[in-house]
Amino acid sequence: ETRAEIVDRIVADWANARRDLLQKSADGEHPGRLRGDELLVLAHTNDDVRKLNEALRQVMIGEGALAGAREFQTARGLREFAAGDRIIFLENARFVEPRARRLGPQYVKNGMLGTVVSTGDRRGDTLLSVRLDSGRDVVISQDSYRNVDHGYAATIHKSQGSTVDRTFVLATGMMDQHLTYVAMTRHRDRADLYAAKEDFEAKPEWGRKPRVDHAAGVTGELVKEGMAKFRPNDEDADESPYADIRTDDGTVHRLWGVSLPKALKDAGVAEGDTITLRKDGVERVKVQVPIVDAQTGEKRFEERQVDRNVWSASQLETAAARQERIERESHRPQLFAALVERLSRSGAKTTTLDFEGEAGYQAQARDFARRRGLYHLSLVAAGMEAEVLRRWAGIAEKRERVAKLWERASVALGFAIERERRVAYNEERTETLSTGIPSDGKYLVPPTTTFSRSVAEDARLAQLSSQRWKEREAILHPVLAKIYRDPDGALSALNALASDAAIEPRKLAEDLGLAPDRLGRLRGSELVVDGRAARDERTAATVALSELLPLARAHATEFRRNAERFGIREQQRRAHMALSVPALSKTAMARLVEIEAVRERGGDDAYRTAFAFAVEDRLLVQEVKAVNEALTARFGWSAFTAKADVIAERNIAERMPEDLAPERREKLTRLFAVIRR
Numbered sequence: 168e169t170r171a172e173i174v175d176r177i178v179a180d181w182a183n184a185r186r187d188l189l190q191k192s193a194d195g196e197h198p199g200r201l202r203g204d205e206l207l208v209l210a211h212t213n214d215d216v217r218k219l220n221e222a223l224r225q226v227m228i229g230e231g232a233l234a235g236a237r238e239f240q241t242a243r244g245l246r247e248f249a250a251g252d253r254i255i256f257l258e259n260a261r262f263v264e265p266r267a268r269r270l271g272p273q274y275v276k277n278g279m280l281g282t283v284v285s286t287g288d289r290r291g292d293t294l295l296s297v298r299l300d301s302g303r304d305v306v307i308s309q310d311s312y313r314n315v316d317h318g319y320a321a322t323i324h325k326s327q328g329s330t331v332d333r334t335f336v337l338a339t340g341m342m343d344q345h346l347t348y349v350a351m352t353r354h355r356d357r358a359d360l361y362a363a364k365e366d367f368e369a370k371p372e373w374g375r376k377p378r379v380d381h382a383a384g385v386t387g388e389l390v391k392e393g394m395a396k397f398r399p400n401d402e403d404a405d406e407s408p409y410a411d412i413r414t415d416d417g418t419v420h421r422l423w424g425v426s427l428p429k430a431l432k433d434a435g436v437a438e439g440d441t442i443t444l445r446k447d448g449v450e451r452v453k454v455q456v457p458i459v460d461a462q463t464g465e466k467r468f469e470e471r472q473v474d475r476n477v478w479s480a481s482q483l484e485t486a487a488a489r490q491e492r493i494e495r496e497s498h499r500p501q502l503f504a505a506l507v508e509r510l511s512r513s514g515a516k517t518t519t520l521d522f523e524g525e526a527g528y529q530a531q532a533r534d535f536a537r538r539r540g541l542y543h544l545s546l547v548a549a550g551m552e553a554e555v556l557r558r559w560a561g562i563a564e565k566r567e568r569v570a571k572l573w574e575r576a577s578v579a580l581g582f583a584i585e586r587e588r589r590v591a592y593n594e595e596r597t598e599t600l601s602t603g604i605p606s607d608g609k610y611l612v613p614p615t616t617t618f619s620r621s622v623a624e625d626a627r628l629a630q631l632s633s634q635r636w637k638e639r640e641a642i643l644h645p646v647l648a649k650i651y652r653d654p655d656g657a658l659s660a661l662n663a664l665a666s667d668a669a670i671e672p673r674k675l676a677e678d679l680g681l682a683p684d685r686l687g688r689l690r691g692s693e694l695v696v697d698g699r700a701a702r703d704e705r706t707a708a709t710v711a712l713s714e715l716l717p718l719a720r721a722h723a724t725e726f727r728r729n730a731e732r733f734g735i736r737e738q739q740r741r742a743h744m745a746l747s748v749p750a751l752s753k754t755a756m757a758r759l760v761e762i763e764a765v766r767e768r769g770g771d772d773a774y775r776t777a778f779a780f781a782v783e784d785r786l787l788v789q790e791v792k793a794v795n796e797a798l799t800a801r802f803g804w805s806a807f808t809a810k811a812d813v814i815a816e817r818n819i820a821e822r823m824p825e826d827l828a829p830e831r832r833e834k835l836t837r838l839f840a841v842i843r844r
Contacts, residue, residue: 207319254316284297389412442481452475629737630730656687801822
């Protein structure tokens with residue numbers, strides 16, 4: 168099919184899809200009306216989009232779907248818009264429409280789609296009112312915004328960020344994998360891909376085709392292997408091994424080499440298999456070459472050294488598997504392979520000229536230069552350029568070395584200044600970091616081996632403070648508020664009963680049904696003297712009790728279900744708390760303060776340089792490494808770092824000593840963050 172036939176097919180399918188949607192909307196809230204974001208046609212070029220928009224708009228006109236058409240001068244030329252037309256905005260803009268000041272500043276973005284609601288104002292002048300697919304209204308005139316066009320079809324580039332129910336994609340040969348990905352991900356429900364055969368037919372290359380790169384490998388079907396003369400007309404030549412490989416484009420490549428039989432045997436391949444033959448290099452061998460004397464006709468043999476190709480083979484697919492794959496793919500359209508190859512290619516540019524690497528272009532360029540005497544001049548220029556680049560590289564290398572030396576000197580100078588200011592700054596910093604740290608000089612965080620509560624009690628308290636338990640409490644609290652005068656107290660009492668291992672969930676619900684006042688005083692009163700309002704409130708509380716009982720039972724059941732998990736977690740917590748974090752020496756502490764001061768004043772780059780300078784002190788490295796490993800063992804690998812998540816923060820809170828003062832905890836946290844940085 169030709170491109171024109173494919174366009175006609177897209178238009179027909181789009182029209183049928185629109186009619187189906189209109190028919191389905193007959194039973195909806197707005198019969199005979201569409202939202203606008205149901206259908207979108209995508210193409211690569213502006214020319215294809217223009218043709219598609221014209222054809223699709225003719226369908227709308229023929230079906231009487233447009234009304235009140237008016238001419239509108241756009242940035243691309245004169246266009247006609249009518250109520251019901253699809254419209255696309257082609258430029259980011261923020262503007263005020265003089266004839267719709269009530270809307271205030273309006274803004275649109277490149278690629279926004281909408282539907283024209285009306286085309287004129289009260290005075291009869293052209294004024295487009297557009298309902299965007301997002302639901303917002305925009306009013307434009309030729310004086311406020313002109314970068315619009317019909318929006319039945321759009322380029323793939325403009326469609327980025329848009330989403331519709333169904334897309335119709337016109338694939339052409341210039342598309343690459345990026346454009347294909349964008350085009351095939353604009354739909355919610357369905358995408359239809361259309362391609363013309365003429366757009367994907369193989370075109371003759373400019374000049375002769377480039378030779379096969381044997382070093383990269385030749386992949387295809389092993390058609391035949393055997394022995395033959397490399398030069399058939401040479402009677403004195405011996406037969407050499409060969410292998411015929413048929414590539415995907417149908418071309419049969421004959422490869423020669425003495426090592427081919429061994430390579431094929433080692434790979435375990437047979438004729439019909441899909442293989443890759445790769446030239447891994449050459450080996451130099453001595454051979455006897457026949458020489459015929461031109462005068463006497465006498466033949467003699469001369470020993471010469473020649474380079475012989477060394478081949479390796481790898482099997483990609485057996486003949487049976489290949490045949491099965493071919494049968495499986497036989498239902499695919501004839502264009503499928505060409506589509507896959509073209510639409511999955513990378514479109515990244517490495518040079519301004521897309522054809523700069525082609526052999527034909529290079530041959531043309533060399534001939535052009537040679538005929539005009541530019542060839543040798545270009546070689547001289549290339550040599551001069553290489554020499555200049557070499558010298559620039561040397562200068563850049565020396566400049567980088569000087570910069571590094573100066574940076575190290577600056578850091579060293581910074582350390583010296585910091586030491587001179589120790590009374591005014593560093594001692595204060597050291598005191599700030601070290602105040603509240605254990606004074607025995609043995610541990611920053613001592614090991615904890617004795618606990619005031621049992622494992623079961625700590626596990627119970629951990630579950631009562633967990634996020635999931637809080638979520639269930641949020642569900643229970645409104646129900647308790649309907650029943651009890653003090654819902655907070657009732658919730659605490661219910662938590663105590665639900666977390667009691669001696670009370671079964673079923674028994675808990677039964678006891679609450681018989682004696683709801685176990686959780687507190689109920690709302691209202693049953694006494695006549697308290698009035699009717701109190702009795703009604705008590706009745707409502709009694710009715711709400713039936714809602715509470717299954718929730719209370721589920722509350723207790725959930726506690727029992729998670730009790731073992733929280734018990735294991737508590738045992739793990741105590742095992743981690745038995746590990747200690749060793750203290751730092753005064754020298755190491757002072758050096759860390761200096762590095763932190765450099766970071767605060769010079770940023771991360773200065774910090775990295777200062778740290779690289781400081782790690783030359785092996786004792787400092789050993790101390791910091793020991794503390795860092797201890798922190799990992801006790802609190803986890805991400806604790807006190809920027810990568811700390813919710814679990815890491817929980818581990819920090821749970822595994823700190825329980826008797827730690829808040830000020831001391833804060834200072835330890837700051838110190839550990841410096842060490843982990």
